[in-house]
Amino acid sequence: MSLITALQAGQQRASAASTWRRLLAVAPAVLILILVVFAAFFPGLFAEEANLRPNPGAVALPPSAEHWLGTDLSGRDIYTRIVFGTGLTLSVGIRVVLVAGLIGLVVGLLAGLGPRWLDAAITRVTEVLLAFPELLIALAVVAILGRGPESVVIGVTTALLPAYLRQGRVYSVLARSTGFVEAAKVLGVPRRRIAVRHIMPSVARPLLVLMILGFGSAVTTAAGLTFLGLGMESGVDEWGVMMQEGRNRLGDAWWITSMAGFALLITVVAVSWLGRWVARTVQRGER
Amino acid sequence: MTRTTAQRVGSRFLRPGALWRALGRRISAAALVLWGAASLAFLVLAAVPGDPVDIMLGPHSTASPEARADIRERWGLNLPLWQQYLLALWRPLTGDFGISYQQQRPVTAILAEQLPHTLLLAVVAMALAIAIAVGAAAFTRRGIFRSIVQLLEPVAVAAPTFWLALTLASVFSYGLGWFPAIGGNPVQQLVLPAIALAVPLAGTLGQLLRDGLDEADRQPFAETARARGLGTVGLVWRHTLRHAASGTVTMAGTLFGWLLGGAVLVESVFARPGLGRVALDAIMGRDLQVVMALVLFAGVVFVIITLVVDALVAFLDPRTRRGGDRA
Amino acid sequence: MQRSATRRSLRTTAAAIATTALLLGAAGCAPDQAAPGGELVWVIEGGNLANGHMDPHSSQLDVSAYTLRNVYDSLVFLNADGTFEPWLATEWAVSEDQRTYTFQLRQDVTFHDGTRFDAAAAVRNFEHIFAPETASAQAASSLGGERFAGAEATGEFELTLRLKDPFGPLLTNLSTAFVGFISPKVLDSASQDALRAGGPEVTVGTGPFKLTEYVPNQRLVFDRNEAYAWAPASLAQPNSVRLLDRLVVRIVPEESARYGALTSGQAQVATDVSQFTVDQLMAQADQPQSIAVNVSKSPGMPYSAILNWGRDVFADERVRDAFRLGINVEEAVFGVYRTGRQRAWSALSPSTPNAYDASLEGKYGYDPARAEALLDEAGWTERDADGYRVKNGKRLTAEWLSWLPFDDEKRALVNFFIADLKEIGFELRHEAVEGGEYQARYADGNGMILDFDITDWGFASLDADILRNHLHSKGRQNASQVADPALDALLGQAATLSAPEERATIYRQIQQWNAEHVAYVPIVPSTFEVLQIPSGVLGLQYDAYGWPLFHGVQYHGVG
C-alpha cells in the first residue's frame, strides 16, 4: 500500500466516498495493528526466544544481516527484544486506557446524573488532578508503589484520568438534556432504565474514541517514566526500557534507542489513525 | 421544545455585579484546588517509603544513631504527622517555604533560581507550537497538502518527548554542533529544547484547530461569507479562525500542565537548569518542602492559566461576555 | 575510527555554520577560549554533591573530595610511589609506641578569609570532624575512629595527635581532602547545615583556589588564590609561569552531553565517562587534536559482589562457592570493557600499595560443572518447570540490590551473570533503587537490616586497612556479616603494624581467607578516567586516587 495511494485515499471527502474507499483510507493502520497484536500474543512466530540471551561477544553491534536491528549493551538481539517486548508495552497502554475509560464512564455518569453536590465534588477533584503536570503525578505514584508494570499502569492511569473524567461528565450532562431522554421520561420510562438504555451508550461511544486516541499518550507517558528511571526495571523486554538503556550511546550506538523508538512511533501512529477513522464514522452515523 | 433562534434584545455587556461574583467564585475554586493539591502532595510523600534522614546522609553513611536523632529533631521530623501537615500548610501562607532536605537551603532560593528557565522554555515552546499549528491548519484546508499534514500530525503527537529530545541533541548538538551541548548564549540553549517540547503540542493543537475550522465551515455564516466572494484562505483569516481559536486556546491551557511535565525530560537530556530536574530529584528524594512548594506553584500556574484562557476566550467569543457562566 | 573522521569534517562545517549563527546576531558571550592563563571548564556528573555534601569532614563521596581538593589543603602530600611530602606540615615525628604524632606547621599560611593557619586552627578542625552534628561519614573513621584520642596545640605552630592504639593508615588518610582544613572563623560562625550546603562564604580553606560562585546542580567557580605559596614541592610551578585564573566546574548529569561538551570545545576536562567512550578515544589516541585520556587504576577494594551470609541462600559456603564459579566474570568483563580492563581476582585491587596478593590470579575462575556439583551436594537437586533448582519447595533465588545511578557497564555485567546462573539452575534477580530507599533497606537507626542477598560496590582507598571496615566482625561496612575471630585478629594486627612488608604478608592471608570463604566475589578493579584536550591544558597532575589536581595548570586556550 504505497504512501501516495494512502494520501489520495485520505483525501476523499467522507460524505461522497463509498464504504470501500473509506476502508482503503484505514487499511495501512489496520495492517500494522494486526502485525503488532500477533507479535504481542505469538512472539514465537516472528523471532526465536534464544536470541534474547545476553551475549558478551556481541555488545552494541550495528544492524546487520545476522542482527536485523543490531544488538544492545548486553549483546541481546534488538529485533527479538522488540518482538518479545510488544506484549508488555501494549498491555501497559491497554490496561491504562481500559481502567481510565471505565472510571471515566462510571464517574462521568455519577457526575452527570447524580445530585448537584456530587457533580461539584467530582469537578473539583478533576481540577486538582489537572493542576498537576501529568508526568509528576505518575512519578509520585510510582515513587510510592515502587517499580514494575503494575505501579506504572496505576501511575499513568492517575495522570491521564482527568481527561476521561471531564469527557464522561460533559457527555452525560449533554445526553441528559437531549430531547429523546425527556421524551422517554414523558413515556414513563424509569430513571435507571433511561440511564442504561439512552445515556450510558451515548457517553460510552465518545469515551471509546478517547480511549483509542489516548492509547498513544498512555504508552509514551509510561516510556517517559522509564526514561527517568522510575518506570520498569532495566533489563525487562519493553520498548520504553530499551529506549532508556541506549540513551548514553546515541552518539555511537544510536540503534539501541532509536529502533525501539520507531517501533513505538509506528504503533502509536497506527492506533491514532484508526482512532480518528472510528471517530469520524461514529460522528457520521449520528449526523 | 426550545426554539432555535432565541430572541435576546439589547442585553448589555457583563454587568459589574456579575463580574465580581464570577471572579469571587473563580478565586474560591482556586483556593480549594490549591488546598486539595497541597494535601494530596503531603499524603503522597508521607506514604512514600524511605526516611528523609537517610536521604540527607546519602548511601553508606556511617553516621551514629545520636547524629541521626539530632538531624530528625532539628528538622521537626519527630513531630506527629498531623502536626507536620498543619505546619506544611501554614508555613507557605506566612511566606516561609521551608528548607530543602537535599540542598539544605531555602526552597524560595531554589525556585527563584530555576523558575525563569522553565517558564521561558514553556512559553517559547507553547508559542512555537501555536505558530506551527495555525500555519499547518490554516494554510492546508484542501487537497494533497491537507492529507500530508494530517498524516504528519499523529506522528508528531506520538513521538515520545525524550526520544525526540535525544535525537535532536545527538544530531544537531553533538553531531553537527550547530547548538552547543552546554554553555553558549541563551538563544542557542533554547532552540532544541523548545522544538522537542513544541512538536507534540503542535500536532495536538493542529488537529484540534483543523476540526474547529471544518466545523465552522459548516455554519450558515460561512456560506454567506463565501457568497460575498471570499476565497478559502480569506474565509479562514476573516471568519473561521476566530471560531476555531476558542476551543484550541482552551486545550492549549490544559496542555500547559503537560508542558511542565515534559520539561523534566527535556531538561535532563539537554542538561538545562530548570524546575523539571528539581521536581524529579525532590519527588525521588522525598524532599517534602520542595515538593509542597512545587505543588503550590503548579496550582497557582494552573489558576493563572485558566484565568488567562477565560479572558482570551471572552475576547475571541463576545457571546461568552454576556452574563452567566458558560459551564 | 570511522565515527570521529566524519565528526571532524562535520566540525569544520559546523564552525562555518556557527559563525553564521553569530552573524545572525545570536546574542552570545565571548566563546569560551579566554586569554592565556584564563579560564578552564571541567565537566563532571555531580552525583549527590548538591545534596549537602560540600563539607569534606561530613561527606563520604569521592566527588566532594576531588572538587574541594582545590579549596582545602592537607598536612602531608602522598606521592604516586607511596612516600609522603611536606605540605602544611614541614616535618613530623611518630612516637616509639606509634600512638603520638607531632607535626611542625608552616608559619606563612593564611585562609582565604585572612585568618592565620596555626596549631589552634588545626585542632579546631579535628574537633569539628569528631563533633556529633558533623555526623562524619568518612573523615572520622579514616583517623582511626574510636582509636583517635585527640589533637592538641603543643606549640603555636606545633600540632600533636594522640591515639589509643597504633593506627597504620593515619598518615595516608591525613593526606586526603576529607581531612582538609576549614577556616576556624567559619567553623565557629556557620551552622553545620550551612557548611554542608556550601557556598563562597562557608567553603573557605587555604587551597590554591577560592570558591567565588556556587549554583547547586549547575556549577562551582574557583578563582586563583594569589597568596598561595605553600603547594607541595612536586606540584609547585616556578612563579614565572602564568597559572590558571579561573576553574569552572560544570555539573552535567547526561553523559552524552558531557562528551559532546568536550568534543565541541565547550569544556577542556571531563570525568565520570563510560568505558565505551574511553575505548573510542584510546583507539584514536594517535590522531592530532584528539582527546587525551588519563586512566588511573584505583587502589583499595575492586568493584565486587558482596554476598550477605546472614540470609539463608548464602549461609551455605558451598552455595557461595557455586555462585562464584557459576558466573563467567572473565568473558563478561571482556564483553563490556574489551581490552580496557582485566577482571579482578582478589579482595584488593592490584594497584593497592604493598598489599595485593598476585598468587590468586587465575584461581576460582568460571567452572560451571564444579558449581553444579556443589549445588547438588548442597541439596538443591530437583528442578522446577522453568529449569531452576528447588529444595523442599523453595526455589534457589538470590536478590541483588544496587543503588542509582547504576551505570550501563554494571547493568551489562549483571545481565551476563543472570544468564550464566540460569544455565546452572540458579535464579538471580536484580533491582536498582534510589539512594534513600537503598539506605532504608541497608541499615536503620540501630543497625544493619541488609534486606538483600547480594549488593555491590568498590571502595577506593590508599591503604589496605579499608578491609577492616568490610570484613571485621565490628566493621561499619560488614554487609557480609562475617564474624571470624581469627580474621578479626589478622585485621587488627595489620592496622597496628607500620612496616610495609609485615603488613603485606598479613593482608595476603586475609585475601586468601576471602578467596576460600567467599565474603565477596571480586569482579573488576575500579578506575578513574580523566579526559582532557592535551593541546589546551598544561601541567594537569593526578593524586594517588587518580583524581585531577589543578594546582599547577596553565591553560593556553587553543581555538
Next chain:
Amino acid sequence: MIRLQGLTVRARNRVLVDDISVEVAPGECVALIGPSGAGKSLTARSILGLLPEGITAVAQEFTVDGEPVVQPASRVSEGATRHLRGQVISFIPQEAQSALDPLRRVGDEVAEPLRIHGLASRGEARDRAVAALAEVGLDEPALRARQYPEQISGGQRQRAVLASAQIAAPGYLVADEPTTALDPMLRADLIAALRARVEAGLGVLLISHDLATAARIADRVIVLADGRVVETGPIRTVLEAPQHPVTRALAAAATGEPLTGSRNESAPVVLEARDLTLHRTMPDGTTRATVSDVSLAVRAGSTLGIVGASGAGKSSVARLLLALETPTRGEVELAGEPWSRLAERERRGQRHRIQAIAQDPLAVLNPRWTAARSIAEGLPAMPRMQRAAAVDALLTRVGLDASLGQRRPGALSGGQRQRVAIARALAASPQVLIADEPIAALDPPAQDAILRLLAELRDRDGLALVMISHDIAALRRIADDLLVLDQGRVVAAGPAEAVVAAADPVTRALLQVAH
C-alpha cells in the same frame, strides 16, 4: 441578464440536475419551485459556483450581462465565479437569522463585500454600512452597526443580511428558501422588501418549495422535479391551471380544507388546568413570569389550539401540562384526578396517559436507535413476538410501510420521522396528545398529511388533542377551540370561529400575518 443553458450537475455516479436552463433579467423575479430534493438548491449554487465537495456542475452556456463566465460546455468552478459573487450576484441563505458571523460586529459583516472587492476603504465601508442598515429600515443604524448579531432581534438580523447582499449594488440576487424558517411577521416583512427590490430593477432568482410565497413575489415560475424542468410559465397561469401532477400537489397544499372535529359537549373533560403560573429566573438573576393564570379544559375527541407569537409562553404551557415543570401556582388535572401535584415516582405509572410530539422529531428520537426500537419503547411490557407485531401495527396506523422500522431517524424524511414520533406516542395508548409546533419544520405537502393524521386519530380513537402553533391559519383547519396567548397571559379563548370573529388586537395581528 443571467443566461444559464444546459446545466448538468453530477455527484460521483448520480446525475442530480439534468439539462436545466434558467434566465433571470433585471427587474424580474423567477421562482424555482419543486419538492425537496428536486435540485432547486443545486441549480442556484451552480450559478454562484458554491457547490459542496465532490459535486461538479457543467453548463453548455453561462453568461452574465453578456460576459461569458466559463468556456462553453465546461465546469462551473468556484474560482471562475468568485469575481461575480457579492459584486454582481448576491445571495440570501435559508436561515437568514443565523447567516451573520456571531463573532463579528454587524457593521463589519454588512460592509464585507466592499472590503473584499476593494470597493471602499475601511472607514468609507463602515459609513456605507450604516447607510445600508438605515436604508433597510433598522432603528439607530450607527448603534446596530457596532453591536454583535446576537444583540439584535431576528428581524433586524434578517434585514442586515439583506443590506449586506445589496451594499455593493449587485445586479442580481439568489434567494434560497428565504421564508421557510421564518414566523409570519418576519416572512411578510422579507417578501415586501424583495418585491420592492425587484421593482427597483434587481433580477431575483427565488428558490422555494412553497407556491404560496412564490406567488407573492415571482413573475415567472419554473417547476422542478427529480432534477428536470416539468413546467414553466407566468405565476398566475401556473397557479390557476397547473398541468403537471407535481405542480398540482404544490398548488393544493397552498390551500387546505377544514379538518375540525365533532365538538360534542357530552364527551368527558380529559385534561383541565386552573390558574397555571410559572416564574423563571433569567441568567442575570431577575425573575420573569413566563406563564400567568392560564386555565383550559380539553374534552376527549376534541382539539384545543394554543396560538401566540414566539415567546408568548406556548411551550412553557405545554411543559406544565406534561408535568416536565412544576407550576409556581395553579394545578393540572388528568381526567379529574390530580396530575401536577403527584410526586414524580407516583406520576410515572400514569405518564402513559398523556403523550407529546415536538417540532423537530430528530431531537426526540435517539439517533442510534432504529424507528422500531424507539416505537417499542412506548409499548407496555409484553412478550417479544407480540411486541414486534404491535410495532408493525403502529407503523401502518401512522401511514408508514413496516419495512421503514429498521431505518435510523437520520435515514428518514422529515414527515416520516414525525410519523414515527406519533407512532411512539400512540404506543402508550394515551388519552391526551400534546403537539408543540408539529408541522412548522415540514414542507407543505407533509404538513397537510400530518394534520390529516392527527385529525383522524382524534376522531377514530377519541384522543384529546392540544395543538400549539404560531400559524393561526393551520390551527383554524383543525382546532375546535382556540386559546390565544400573549406575554404568558390568555388574551382570548373559546370556540375557534368565535375567537376569530371577535378578533381582539393580538388575534387580528396573527390573522393578518397568516395570509
